[in-house]
Structures are given as structure tokens and as C-alpha cells.
């Protein structure tokens with residue numbers, strides 16, 4: 004049963020405005036249970052709407068803006084969800100599947116997800132320290148010294164991600180993070196509610212640092228491939244992402260299709276990518292979405308992207324609170340279902 008509480012009232016000039024906040028009691032209970040299991044007392048939540056798992060890192064190539072298109076093509080049912088190019092995990096957090104295998108070749112990124120999954124409260128304590136020390140000298144000192152300890156390394160990554168220029172994670176040839184400090188006057192470094200919600204969403208997930216070629220999926224599973232785009236930014240790892248990698252990915256997608264796995268893949272709409280999927284069993288559709296981060300300095304123009312899929316969407320609205328809670332469903336002129344997601 005839903006309970007609604009009046010949280011506060013405020014006076015604006017002559018008009019008295021009531022702010023009514025909806026608090027779902029079962030959501031609050033889940034938050035408390037989770038905090039108890041994580042071994043910490045729950046501190047007062049600053050988010051009156053309760054848990055909302057969504058990416059906790061700003062990530063180059065992050066797919067939040069493409070979510071409506073992805074959700075419309077995700078399958079209704081699947082056994083296990085796989086995201087082998089995890090990045091910020093936008094689709095994972097939107098679907099919030101019970102069973103998931105998440106992977107990425109970026110060691111620091113994977114470590115950070117693992118720490119969020121298993122040590123969210125100690126992580127929040129370290130982030131609070133970064134928050135109170137935040138200054139140009141603290142930023143550059145933190146950037147210059149990478150700890151070997153997983154917890155410290157994860158806190159450093161989140162701190163740098165929240166405070167660096169444009170939130171762009173970029174490694175130099177030596178594999179070092181070398182982005183300058185950004186100009187945000189008061190960056191939100193701690194984000195306790197969001198990190199706790201992400202930790203909870205990650206409880207049923209296996210998280211590995213590995214190359215996409217090591218993916219193991221079975222009949223009935225759903226795989227979302229979001230590789231570095233052909234002709235786009237590929238500097239996530241020192242190895243980059245080559246044309247051969249793109250060709251290996253296309254071969255893997257074809258193999259998975261033959262094994263009864265449901266596949267959704269996003270990439271840039273280039274002649275090369277189209278040539279890789281032309282002969283196969285896949286539907287290839289162009290979509291346009293504003294890029295979240297421009298790595299070429301040419302602004303945030305809509306980019307031509309393609310979605311390559313053998314799935315039958317749309318996905319069904321799950322019970323747990325997710326990004327779907329900000330979603331409106333509809334039908335477009337081709338009589339296909341679609342979702343609007345607030346981003």
C-alpha cells in the first residue's frame with residue numbers, strides 16, 4: 004500500500020505552496036534493510052523519492068540519452084543480462100536485472116563497480132573526506148598518486164570523475180588519468196543515495212575485468228554490446244579499439260545469435276560498421292541521440308548511430324524502482340511502442 008506524506012510547506016510571496024512528497028513505505032523499508040545488511044546505520048536521506056539506481060560515473064559514450072531507443076528494443080524476457088562494455092552501465096541500471104554479468108577492459112572502472120557493490124559505506128566515508136578537502140591542490144595531488152588499495156582507488160576515481168573537466172575519463176599512453184580540474188563551483192562528490200541504490204542494484208551481478216571476447220552467454224540470455232564507436236573516441240584503455248576488434252565483435256554477435264542469445268549492439272553509423280552486419284540475421288536501424296560528451300571539441304550535435312539487434316522488444320516494466328519510474332510509454336507513427344525517459 005502507498006503512503007503519502009506532506010514533507011514541508013514554503014511561502015512564496017503571497018501564495019502558500021505545499022510541497023507534497025510521495026514516500027513509498029516499502030521503498031523506505033528496503034533502503035533500511037539494505038543499510039542494515041551493509042553494516043551501517045542509515046543516515047537521513049536527502050532524496051525524498053527513495054532509491055533510484057542510475058549511473059554514478061559520468062562516462063564518455065554513456066547511453067543515458069539513448070535509453071528510450073535501447074529499452075524499446077530490449078527483449079521482454081531473458082535469463083541473464085550481459086554487458087561486456089560496461090562503462091557507466093546506463094542500460095544495466097535502467098533494466099535492473101536480477102542476474103547479470105558485467106565486464107569491462109578498464110581495470111579502474113571495474114574495481115570501482117566492485118567496491119560500490121561490496122563496500123559502499125566505507126567508500127562514502129572516503130568520498131566525504133575528498134569533499135571536505137576539495138581544492139585545486141587536493142585535486143592535482145589526488146590525480147598524481149594512485150593507491151594500490153581497491154577502496155582508495157575507487158574513491159579516487161569517483162572524486163576525479165566528479166571534479167575533472169567535462170567528466171571525461173581519459174588515459175595517456177602510460178595509462179595515467181591526465182584530465183585537468185573542471186570549473187564546477189560545488190561538485191556533488193558524495194551522492195550517498197545514488198551510490199547506495201547502485202550498490203543494491205549490483206547485488207545480483209558478477210563484475211569482471213576482461214576483454215569482450217571472453218564473454219560466456221547461454222541460450223535465452225540477453226547481451227547488450229556498447230563498444231567504443233567506430234571512428235570515435237577509443238582511448239578508454241591504452242590498447243584502444245581497432246577495426247579488427249570491431250570485426251571480432253561482429254563475429255561474436257553472429258555466433259551468439261546462432262546459439263539462441265538475444266543481442267543488442269550500438270555503434271556509429273559508418274560504412275564499415277554497416278558492412279560488418281549487412282549479410283547477417285540482424286536488424287540494422289539508424290537512431291539519432293545527442294552525444295553526452297564530445298571528445299573532438301565539435302559540440303554536442305546529434306550523432307548518427309545504429310542499433311543492431313535480433314531482439315523482440317519492448318522490455319516489460321519491472322517491479323523494482325528503476326529509471327522506468329520517470330518513463331512514459333507511447334506508440335509512434337509506425338505503431339511501435341516507445342518509452343520517454345527523463346534524463
Ligand SMILES: C[S@@+](CC[C@H](N)C(=O)[O-])C[C@H]1O[C@@H](n2cnc3c(N)ncnc32)[C@H](O)[C@@H]1O
Nearest residue numbers: 064065066088090091092093108214215229239
Ligand atoms: C562506449 S563505452 C560503454 C558505455 C556504457 N554503455 C554506458 O552507458 O556508460 C565503451 C566501454 O568499452 C570498454 N572497452 C574498451 N575496449 C574493450 C575491450 N576490448 N573489451 C571490453 N571492454 C572494452 C571501455 O573501457 C568503455 O568503458
